[in-house]
Amino acid sequence: MAMGFNKMLRFLSLKHLLMFSMALNLSLLLSRLIAESESLRFKIQKDEKSQENDHYCLVWGTRDNTCDTSTSDQSAAQVSKNTSPAALAEDVEVEKVIQPDSVIINLDHGDPTMYEQFWKKTGEKATIVIPGWQSLSYFSDISNVCWFLEPEFAGEVRRLHKLVGNANTDDRHIVVGTGSTQLYMAALYALAPTDTSKQPISVVSAAPFYSSYPLMTDFLKSGLYKWGGDAYTFNREEPYIELITSPNNPDGFTRKPVVNGTGGILVHDLAYYWPQYTPITSQLDHELLLFTVSKSTGHAGTRIGWALVKDKDIAQKMTKFIELNTIGVSKDSQLRAAKILRAVSDSCTDSADSESFFEFGRRLMTQRWKQLRDAVRTSGLFSLPEFTSDFCNYYEKYSELHPAFAWLRCEGDIEDCEKFLRDHKIITRSGKHFGRDIKFVRVSMLDREKNFGLFVERLSNITSETKFP
Template identity: 55%
Template sequence: MQFMESRQCLQKPSNPFAEPKRCLNCSCRHIRTAHFVVSILLSIHNGGSRLGSLRNKAGSSKVQVKPKNLVKVEMPSATQEINVNETTGSLAMSVDSVINLDRGDPKVYEKFWLENGAAAAVEIPGWQKISYFSDLTNLCWFLEPDFAAEIRRLHRLVGNAVADHGRHIVVGTGSSQLFLASLFALSTAPEVAVACNGRPVPVVSSAPYFSYYPAATDLLKSGLFRWEGDACSFHAGSTPYIEVVCSPRNPDGSARTAIVKSCNGKLIHDLAYYWPQYTAITGAMDEDIMLFTVSKCTGHAGTRLGWALVKDAEVARRMTKFIEVNTIGVSKDSQYRAVRILKAVCDGYELEGAGESAKLFHFGRKVMARRWEKLREVLAANKVFGLMEFKKLHCEFMGKETLPLPAFAWLECGRDIEDCESFLRQKHKVLTRGGKDFGADGKHARVSMLGRDEDFDMFIQRLKAIRL
């Protein structure tokens, strides 16, 4: 947050927590109050605070932070220091805080990397990684060779996708950019363009589908493709279409296959959650376009990096062209960091002497199992919400039968609750994402299981308190 001084504005609105607003009397932007109160609940980890600091220009004295105490601070006169979490930039939780479980922000992995982070540490001298180009001999010229090597190594280790044997790797700024690159590549194929005759290609996915798909597909009102909705109600006919297969599916964690049966369809497989901490690895996927992301694999959402495994060279070339025009490639610094991250993950399983604490997927599975057990216990007791039931499947990576432990809980409200999202938000200060965003009804809501322990534990306590 940045505080900007106003020499002309002396207004002091009644709401001390209001967002900055343009003044009616001048062109400046300022905070709509001269006094404010900040209450910070400090969380302690291993006896020490994991808080960073954000400096603003509104005052001079520092916030005096005492562990495990609430601190009230009046607006000072010079430089003010506000303590926030150094990873997320958010204030620490308090018993009255709004719990944000809307987004799948993978802070659950923070503890693993606190212990194993040294193996993934990077230092980039100022003269390195300056050029746009990584490998001019590669179809995806902005893909760092070391990153491509670690991607292939990771998939060989886990066994969840065919990454060798001539598969092309296209790197993107998260799988979100790769999704759009895939739509562009498939809709601009010569045979598709001829068959559509100037009409946008329909894009479908089975409901409940990831809420990002319709938003991203229609954001720019492209003439190349348009969102058509639920694949279950789509009639392909003789025209081309694109079906997005998300497995395990966001939001409900179920394993999915293509719904529409037609020779005119093109498929995009979103496999962001096909990792052993979330689901059984039943075999190596071998599809035309497969999307993966660092954020849900290792927890590094802020690195903004994903990759696509693509069979067809021309499709990979058009995807590369989209990213070239869109962002002139992908951050080499992010790729360099991802190299170290993926290497640390693989080394944790392949190097002799690596302890149990270095095994990322086992860590993730242990945490997710504990959370799902707690959630099911509470929901069974209060009988307000329903959850999907899953069957055990043999996981080739773990070498045993395992239950799915999805990254999200797909809650269904019972009783007379028609809007699950509003019920949790208004009555219990829990932010979720409503079912209608996913093409489902309002009785459903998606809840992230990927937050920090303190967030999840507070969520469980609030669920326990629900009485109808």
């Protein structure tokens, strides 16, 4: 019927088989090469995009009021005319070549882009893949008080706190929020008295306090709570909510409650209580603790924060706030944050990794604070807070504070420090927004390496001889 095996062998000589086999090899190799070049092309495109973003931040940084003021500056105004990203990037390139000193360095916001370096090095371990059919529902875990909390994210939060030893998560409810900003408002809503016939409860914090607290508290003119100002001067005999930010934003100091009253309800904002910024001196165990990935891992764009809450009723009310405010929190970002937190924990426990996430952060922060202190010394026109070291339970040794912000003071006859630095094309946030005077500014220490390098270089060049540009 068909050609016999021997006949076929004769027909298909060794040469034929070899040719066929080599052709197959070639086709398999080619298909692999094509797949790899696609993946490489994708990577290059992404890298180019990241590089491009780098340019905008260098010039504009932000669009908020502080930055809008800066656009009255001539070179910024020149740039602001070009609105397309490509035009912007080109403009910066031209500007840097022609007048390198005219680049505006924006350190107004604590944009944590410093951490990009670490995450690029980490590679696929921190990459998330979400198929189109996943996470359609509003609900994540209906057995939980916080029904929109992804269990995977909650698990990684508990694991990381246990590993770092900065907060007790046993018998605590986790409430996830769209950044800790939303959780701050959820906490006020949950803690304010329900008896609305009374005056709104006062919300206070020791100055210098985080500049957004007064705005976030009062912008909706709520009848439940109102901003009460500096906690040091609060002495009314009535219930109050005291915010304790520790380490403090803007000045980096460790904080305790300061109001000497009864009926105080405490909220601990612990965004910066991580080993890259401060010694972990104890495992905190208060009623309500706020954390955020923005400052712990650098993923501000995910807008994910979490609260550890002792009381179930409070956790339920906070959940209700988020339900009415945004019907839950992005599942995509929760899943991504889970993956990121897992990568952080793994980097600490896996000895094969040469440098853990916290070691990376600590090394950069130590180096940057040294550079900044050197620049301040060279300039002679500024001063910085001095910190004492403390025993860090995480590193098991004494270590120093290296806050995420520098609380810089202009010395001598410079009255308005923010304006003074703005004249030198350095955008910072004035002390007046933090309940202090305009001799102070807050400077972000978390920007990209290039920006930070430009900043310390420029600062060291501002001396009593060159102070008027």
